[in-house]
Structure formats: C-alpha cells, structure tokens
Amino acid sequence: MKEFGYQRxxxxxxxxxxxxxxxxxxxxxxxxxxxxxxxxxxERPGRLVDVRQLPLDQIEPTSDGGLRIGATVTNSDLAAHPxxxxxxxxxxxxxxxxxxxxxxxxxxxxxxLLQRTRCGxxxxxxxxxxxxxxxxxxxxxxxxxxxxxxLGASEHCVAVHxxxxxxALAAFDAVVTYETADGPGELPLGWFYLPVGDTxxxxxxxxxGALITGVTLPPxxxxxRSRYRKVRERASYAFAIGSVAAALDVRDGVVHDVRLAxxxxxxxxxxxxxxxxxLTGAPADGGTFAAAxxxxxxxxxxxxxxxxxxxxxxxxxxxxxxxxxxxxTR
Amino acid sequence: MAPALPPTSSTVTLNINGEKHTLTVxxxxxxxxxxxxxxxxTGTKKGCDQGQCGACTVLLDGRRAVSCLQxxxxxxxxxxxxxxxxxxxxxxxxxQQAFLDLDGYxxxxxxxxxxCSAVAVLEEHAAGWPSAVTGDVRPEAGPPxxxxxxxxxxxxxxxxxxxxxxxxxxxxxxxAADGEKHTEAxx
Numbered sequence: 001m002k003e004f005g006y007q008r009x010x011x012x013x014x015x016x017x018x019x020x021x022x023x024x025x026x027x028x029x030x031x032x033x034x035x036x037x038x039x040x041x042x043e044r045p046g047r048l049v050d051v052r053q054l055p056l057d058q059i060e061p062t063s064d065g066g067l068r069i070g071a072t073v074t075n076s077d078l079a080a081h082p083x084x085x086x087x088x089x090x091x092x093x094x095x096x097x098x099x100x101x102x103x104x105x106x107x108x109x110x111x112x113l114l115q116r117t118r119c120g121x122x123x124x125x126x127x128x129x130x131x132x133x134x135x136x137x138x139x140x141x142x143x144x145x146x147x148x149x150x151l152g153a154s155e156h157c158v159a160v161h162x163x164x165x166x167x168a169l170a171a172f173d174a175v176v177t178y179e180t181a182d183g184p185g186e187l188p189l190g191w192f193y194l195p196v197g198d199t200x201x202x203x204x205x206x207x208x209g210a211l212i213t214g215v216t217l218p219p220x221x222x223x224x225r226s227r228y229r230k231v232r233e234r235a236s237y238a239f240a241i242g243s244v245a246a247a248l249d250v251r252d253g254v255v256h257d258v259r260l261a262x263x264x265x266x267x268x269x270x271x272x273x274x275x276x277x278x279l280t281g282a283p284a285d286g287g288t289f290a291a292a293x294x295x296x297x298x299x300x301x302x303x304x305x306x307x308x309x310x311x312x313x314x315x316x317x318x319x320x321x322x323x324x325x326x327x328x329t330r
Numbered sequence: 331m332a333p334a335l336p337p338t339s340s341t342v343t344l345n346i347n348g349e350k351h352t353l354t355v356x357x358x359x360x361x362x363x364x365x366x367x368x369x370x371x372t373g374t375k376k377g378c379d380q381g382q383c384g385a386c387t388v389l390l391d392g393r394r395a396v397s398c399l400q401x402x403x404x405x406x407x408x409x410x411x412x413x414x415x416x417x418x419x420x421x422x423x424x425x426q427q428a429f430l431d432l433d434g435y436x437x438x439x440x441x442x443x444x445x446c447s448a449v450a451v452l453e454e455h456a457a458g459w460p461s462a463v464t465g466d467v468r469p470e471a472g473p474p475x476x477x478x479x480x481x482x483x484x485x486x487x488x489x490x491x492x493x494x495x496x497x498x499x500x501x502x503x504x505x506a507a508d509g510e511k512h513t514e515a516x517x
Contacts, residue, residue: 005336006357006403022336028404035360035399036380047336048357050404076393080459082469089467096462100487101454102384102447105393106400236462236486 001038005047009054012179012213018049019209020181027051027211029072029111032103037116041125042132052108056213059084065219071110071212075099075165078109088217090226090245094168097230100237110212113166113176113192114204117159117267118239120144130156131200138200141303147241150300150309152266157200158303160264161193162239168228170269171245171261172220178210185210193268200267222249222257225327229320230263231312240264242312248324250284260321262296262313272296275317284325286318293317342406346371347415355402362386364402365412373413373442377489384488387443388412394450396487413442416449425449425505434501436492444488448502451484452509476506 005025009015019025024046028034037043056070059081067083078084079095099107121127121139128136140148140158148158166189174189187205194202206212226247232238243263249256258279260272275292282288293314300310341354344364351369362379365371365388377385379398386397389411416423425448428434435441455476460467463483464474474480481502482495490498 001358003338004357005338006340006401007336008404028401030399031401031404032381032396032399035401038358039380048401052404076454076459079467080457085460085467085469092460092467093462096460096464096467100384101451101484102387102394102396102487103381103399105390105450106395230462236483 001041002044002046004038004045006050007047008050008052012054012056012211015049015051015054015211016179016181016209018047019211022047023208025049027110029108030074030103030106031111032099032107033111033115037123040123042116042123051110051211056110062216062219067217069109069215069217071214072108075104075107075109075112076101078165079104086224088168088172088220088223088226090171090223090228090247091165091168091217093228094164094230094243094245097228097240097243098164109165109215112163113169113212113215115163116203118162119148119159122159131159131203134199134201145303146305147239147264148303148306149266150297150302150306150313151262151270152196152268152299153301154196154198154200156198157196157267159200159267161266161268162264163269164228164230164240164243164263166269167243167261167263168226168245169215169217170271171226171247171259172217172223173259175216175218177213177216178206179213180207180210182207184213186216189215189269190271196267203267220247220259222247222259225249225324226259227320227324229316231316242309242316244313244316244320246317246320246324248284248321248328250325250328253284255279255282255284255288258321260292260296260317262317265300265309265313272317274299279321284321284328286322289318289321289325290314292321340403342403344369344402344405344410345408346410347412357401357403359402360398361388361400361402361405361410362397365397371412371414375439375442377440377443382489383440383443384447385440385443387446387488389416389446389450392450392453394447411446413446416445423449424508425452425502428501428505428508429498432497432501432504434494434498435490436494440488440490440492444485444490444498447485447488448498448505451481451502452506454484455480455506456509476503478503481506
C-alpha cells in the first residue's frame with residue numbers, strides 16, 4: 001500500500017476544502033471498499049479525509065412525508081430504522097441482503113453509492129481494465145463475465161454496479177445531495193451514475209471534490225408494499241447475480257402504481273421504466289408481469305456466458321410482482 | 331502549487347478492553363495488525379485480510395466490525411473490544427461458555443471472530459434488528475424469533491473452514507436461550 005496522510009474533519013465545509021486543496025485526497029467513510037482497494041493498489045490516495053464524524057448520521061422525516069438519510073448513516077442503522085422499515089421495506093431488505101453484519105456496521109450510505117465494481121479485472125492491477133486504466137482494454141468482454149452486465153454496457157466495459165441498497169433507492173426515486181466548495185447540489189439517482197459509453201472510468205456525475213451529504217427519499221405510498229429479492233450463488237454474504245426491488249399498488253385487480261428496479265445487470269442500479277409503463281393500468285396478473293419483464297429485457301445484450309441472466313431476471317421480476325400482487329389481495 | 335506532503339504516521343491512543351494504549355502508527359496499519367503486531371493481542375486472527383472471512387471480528391463501540399478493513403488511526407476514540415475482553419474476569423461470556431460446552435469449533439482459528447460476532451448478534455437481535463431472512467421487516471411485525479435460519483444468516487460473515495457450523499449455530503442458540511432465562515430470572 002502507498003503511504004498516505006490522514007485527517008479527521010468535523011464539518012462539511014472543512015471536508016470539502018481539504019479535497020479542494022489536494023486532488024490526491026479521498027474521503028474515508030467505513031472503508032470497507034476503499035481500504036480493501038488500497039491494499040491491492042487499485043486506489044492510491046495521497047491523503048484520507050475521515051468523514052465518519054461529520055454530523056450526517058441522522059435519518060429524519062421530511063415535511064412532505066419522505067425521508068432524509070445522512071451520508072454517514074451506517075447500513076445497519078439504515079436497515080434497522082423503523083421509518084425505513086415501515087415506509088420503504090424493500091430498502092431495508094436490500095441493505096440487509098448486502099455484505100455481512102460486520103460490514104454493514106462499518107459501511108455508510110455515501111460510501112455505498114460510491115463503491116466500485118467487483119469485476120475481477122478491475123480489482124486485479126496486473127490485468128487490463130478501462131475503468132481502472134483508461135484505454136487499456138476490457139478483458140471481460142471475451143473473458144470471465146458470467147456475472148457481468150446485460151443492459152446498458154458497452155464494448156469498453158461490461159462491469160456491474162454491486163450495490164443492493166442502490167437498487168431500492170433507484171426504485172424509490174432517491175435524490176443524492178452533495179456539497180462542493182461552490183455550494184450544495186443534488187442529483188436524482190437516475191442521473192447520478194453516468195452511462196458507460198467509452199468513459200467507464202467516469203462513474204458518477206458528482207462534480208470533482210464533491211462530498212455526498214445524504215440521500216432524500218420522496219414520499220411514495222406505494223413503497224409501503226415493496227420487496228427486494230436477491231439471487232446469488234450461495235445463500236448469504238455474496239454479491240447478487242440478479243436482484244429486483246419492486247413496489248406494487250393493486251386496486252380492483254389493476255396496477256394502480258408500481259416501482260421496479262433491477263440489480264447486478266448494469267453499470268448502475270437499473271430503473272425498469274419500460275416495464276413500469278407496461279404495468280401501469282394493466283391487469284395485475286402473470287401475463288402482464290411477463291409482458292412487462294419482456295419489455296424491459298428486449299434491450300438486453302447478453303455476453304456469451306451470461307445469457308442466463310436474461311431468463312433469471314425475467315423470472316425474478318414475474319415472481320416478485322406475483323408475490324406482491326398476492327399480498328395485496330390478502 | 332502542489333500541497334505539502336502530509337505526515338504518513340500519527341500517534342494515537344486506542345481504548346482496547348478498557349485500557350488505553352498510546353502508540354505511533356503508520357497510517358497504513360490496520361487495527362488488526364496493530365492489535366496483533368504492536369499490542370500483542372493475538373486473540374484476534376488474520377484470515378483473508380480483505381473483509382471476507384470474519385476471523386478478525388472485534389467490537390467497535392459495541393458493534394461488530396472486521397478489524398482488517400479498519401485503519402488503526404481511524405479507530406482512535408472508539409471503544410474497542412477484542413476476544414480478550416469479552417469475559418468478565420474469570421467468568422466466561424455466555425457465548426464463550428456455549429461454544430465450549432457444544433464444541434462450536436474444530437481447529438479454533440475462526441473461533442475468536444465467531445464469538446465476537448455472536449456476542450453482537452445477540453445484542454442486535456435484542457435490539458429488534460431484522461435480517462435478510464426475516465419475513466416481515468416492518469416494525470409492527472415485531473422482532474423475529476432467533477431460529478437456526480436467522481442465526482445462520484446473521485452469522486454468515488464468519489467462515490469456518492473446518493465446517494463446524496452445525497455446532498456454532500447450536501452454541502449461539504444456547505447462548506441466546508441462556509440470556510433469555512437470565513433476563514426472565516432478573517425480572
């Protein structure tokens with residue numbers, strides 16, 4: 001590991017100022033991804049700015065009925081919070097489906113959004129990778145890619161975003177707030193992650209040196225009946241090979257409102273708007289659910305060894321929507 | 331102008347098992363390495379050193395964490411409890427006693443991490459935290475019973491290469507049941 005400076009900051013303005021003065025500096029939250037990547041040489045910051053003690057560790061209701069989640073709230077506190085569990089149960093489920101109890105106690109909401117892909121070529125500094133070393137190539141396209149993207153990828157990068165939390169946040173129209181030296185800003189999650197294109201190393205639309213201060217969830221009554229389901233290669237403590245966050249409001253047998261997002265299929269949490277359009281106003285039955293999944297997955301461009309994901313995601317979408325619809329009639 | 335190179339080491343005071351230790355650490359030093367290599371607290375084990383096995387689990391402010399991904403310098407000011415600190419003097423923690431009584435290990439290398447993790451699992455469950463296998467996470471549903479399935483999920487961050495999982499689950503369940511009996515007796 002490369003040597004680095006370390007300092008703690010106690011206010012947001014101070015944190016942003018340090019990064020403005022030292023472009024080699026990085027913010028340190030729980031460190032569960034950053035420290036790991038520093039050990040392997042993927043990340044080589046000259047200075048760590050520890051933001052864990054910033055006053056951003058609260059979850060508060062907003063006046064319009066949403067929730068405001070601070071950036072340094074730990075995954076554990078997010079998943080345990082009564083209002084998260086009551087208003088957005090799929091968010092609590094998504095967080096609980098990720099990592100282990102130890103890591104959830106350390107990891108923060110801001111860090112979760114900024115965690116890097118677990119693509120084996122990205123994490124191995126002896127290999128080419130356009131995300132880590134722009135222009136060096138993407139061995140995953142021809143190589144080991146059974147858990148890589150089927151949607152929104154490019155020939156330059158086929159890595160997937162690993163967050164579970166982000167999938168639920170995408171479904172619920174979360175807005176990321178941040179602070180820069182020039183003042184605060186915000187980005188809807190749908191705009192937060194940039195399209196891959198030929199710049200896979202540019203992952204987010206955050207301005208340089210910006211500090212994520214929190215995530216705001218707008219009110220979403222539909223989210224009270226929501227679910228996150230994750231498929232992985234072992235029963236627990238593994239990244240998804242496919243996941244779904246869904247919320248469904250059925251009235252008189254018809255889909256009144258729906259939210260749907262897919263995980264482990266793209267470089268970002270994938271909001272399934274094509275599927276939502278098919279679902280809204282249609283009968284809440286298996287035929288509609290399958291048609292909705294197909295509408296979203298027509299855009300899928302699987303690689304030679306991850307075509308199973310298209311079938312997996314189709315079945316997963318239908319299964320989760322069916323469960324939610326059955327719950328609604330109980 | 332390029333920023334001045336920052337110092338790459340710091341003198342920190344770590345509060346471990348109720349004792350304060352002051353030492354100078356290279357910022358690259360993990361809490362795990364500080365405990366083992368600098369403070370002779372070798373009960374905490376190094377397994378994968380990348381947050382995937384749980385052998386290095388300690389408690390930070392009462393919550394379990396993997397010490398291999400925790401920088402020592404960033405642990406200053408926190409209450410650190412290692413396996414050396416979970417017993418009360420000569421009286422073993424109920425989780426330690428249950429692991430002994432039920433053979434919750436084979437080679438023993440992962441055991442300190444398993445025990446620290448299990449101590450925290452009981453606290454998390456007592457606090458009403460749901461898990462990934464909890465059917466209904468809404469607070470109105472109440473805390474889930476600590477079934478074998480719940481224990482396996484909550485302990486999934488601790489790997490055991492010997493495969494002593496069956497006894498580990500039994501030991502955690504026993505410790506949880508003993509804790510409940512204790513609480514009832516006190517009430």
